[in-house]
Amino acid sequence: MKVSIQFFGILAAIAAVTVTSAAIAGDAGNGKQLAERWCQSCHAISANQPMAVTEAPPFATIARKPGFDESKVAAFLLEPHPKMPPLGLSREAASDLAAFIAGQK
Ligand code: HEC
Numbered sequence: 001m002k003v004s005i006q007f008f009g010i011l012a013a014i015a016a017v018t019v020t021s022a023a024i025a026g027d028a029g030n031g032k033q034l035a036e037r038w039c040q041s042c043h044a045i046s047a048n049q050p051m052a053v054t055e056a057p058p059f060a061t062i063a064r065k066p067g068f069d070e071s072k073v074a075a076f077l078l079e080p081h082p083k084m085p086p087l088g089l090s091r092e093a094a095s096d097l098a099a100f101i102a103g104q105k
Helices: 002-020 028-038 059-064 070-078 091-102
Strands: none
Touching: 028 091, 059 091, 070 091
């Protein structure tokens, strides 16, 4: 029950972001919440956190890659890709996540 309440809280947050800031750059704070919910089971989403799945690069590593580009990561997250489950992220959620990842350098 607790989980589903939190889940709906996130949906509400996403909806709020969608309505209020359609084309504005990602919100890293919201991205952190999304990452905790959806990405942390595989990726180390912040420094000092052990990697959950060895194959999945920590977000800090992704952010430090040469040529890292927040908008490319956001676009990447909208496409299904091997080894990661299809996440069905909204455009806003993807840019929030990308903004959060960018902050992990
Ligand atoms: C089921 C495990 C799993 C989950 C959940 C997952 N990932 Fe991944 N992710 C991976 C793996 C494994 C790779 C490496 C893919 C490869 O090397 O082909 C990867 C790769 C990536 C990359 C590309 C890294 C690069 O080297 O360019 C990004 C960005 C990324 N994940 C972001 C996310 C975000 C954001 C979430 C949450 C919304 C997420 N992932 C959830 C397993 C996962």
